[in-house]
Amino acid sequence: MSGWAIVAIIAIVIWGIVQIAKARAGIITDEDGNDSYVPRDDGAGRGELESARREIEQLRERIHVLERIATDDNTLDARERARISAEIEALRGAEDTKQHDASDKEDLSK
Template structure:
């Protein structure tokens, strides 16, 4: 065998090894020759992703509730509304008490 044939065979083998490694790593080439990493379709990772999304949604809901508890009753507007509501309720009971006393 000539030395050029040995070089050609070694080159083909190396090229094949590189292509197999790229395929295992998920590197693909589009029609323009650009290389991209292909997304893998692992069922386990999809289930984990969905569980993480559900947990994140639950945590966001808990934070909303905690923010509402921490801020709603403690603002000056909320205190003012509560004071006005209590005053209105007290005034509602006041005329009814006067009518009972006059009879």
């Protein structure tokens, strides 16, 4: 075999490997020699996408639950704030009642 025959065989093998790699990647060549990408529609990719979407939705639900727990009124701090707020409102109500009673007594004495 001559040197040129070996070069030709190597070139043909390399060309074949490149064509196989392009086909696996979804690259096709039209009649004019232009390469274009054609996305493959395989069931595995679609299944993985649906699985990822379900997982994201589950994670969103978990985050929603955790946010609700973090901001819920059943925590010790929230109960303490509610108790103090109710006590303040009760004292305000008592002061308003005292002021009301005092103004009523003044009106009655006139």
